[in-house]
Amino acid sequence: MTTSTDLRREFIKLLESDVEFRYTVAGYLGFSEILRSIERLWEEVKGLREEVRRLWENQNKLWEEVRALRENQNKLWEEVRALREEQKKLWENINRLWEEVRSLREGQNKLWEEVRALREGQNKLWENVSKLWEEVRALREDQGRLWREVRDLRVLVERLTLTAEDEGRYVIEWRLGRELGVSVSLSRFFIDDVEINIFGVTDDLVVIGEATVRLGTSLIDELERKVRLVFERRPDLIRPKLIKVIYCDVALPQALKLAEERGIWVLDIRSDLTPRRIHVLK
DSSP states (O other): OOOHHHHHHHHHHHHHHOHHHHHHHHHHHTOHHHHHHHHHHHHHHHHHHHHHHHHHHHHHHHHHHHHHHHHHHHHHHHHHHHHHHHHHHHHHHHHHHHHHHHHHHHHHHHHHHHHHHHHHHHHHHHHHHHHHHHHHHHHHHHHHHHHHHHHHHHHHHHHHHHHHHHHHHHHHHHHIIIIIOOOOOOEEEEETTEEEEEEEEOSSEEEEEEEEEEEOHHHHHHHHHHHHHHHHHOGGGOOSEEEEEEEEEEEOHHHHHHHHHHTEEEEETTSOOOOOOOEEOO
């Protein structure tokens, strides 16, 4: 026999397991519309829960985007700070460049001043050069006149020298013949383009000499060099006896003394000097 307790348990079981039974009972009890509303509400709640879930997902994605934006913003701020620093350095460089430009401008102005000064100096130099050229032309003209005068004087001196040489050769020939009994013909003699004013040679005697207006010590040294030159270049002219002689208008005392030491016969037309020495070659 079925008890009320068993019926109740069976009824509750049916309510839990059989939906149609549950709705039928609810309909009898007036709860069918309420149950349907609850079911719809559950469906809505489940839909809302799904929407909320999707919203949370979207919110999480949004947070990720926000974090990415924040990171990008931080990077942008770093870039901005770096750009600001670069801009600051650029301004510093621009200021230095302006300072350099101003310095260059000042230097350029100074250079222009120097160029103008150099131009003025160059103009003055050209003026001086022009004056110098005028002076050079004048000097060249004077030099030309001087050269003409020198040539005239040289011609006159040559004429006088030739006359003195001719006179010296004649006098020496006459004195040697009168005082030493030596007969020798004297003339000019050239050796290695060197002129010897007075020269003569016999079988046993050679005469080597010079003729001048004023006798100084330098001509005595020159005569000695010419004697050595003759014997070095022309050993065939060496003779047992040698007369070294100088004919002059006037002889300085020191020249006479040196001539005496060197064994040179000096004929001064103001005095009557006989041959002092015939040098015997060894």
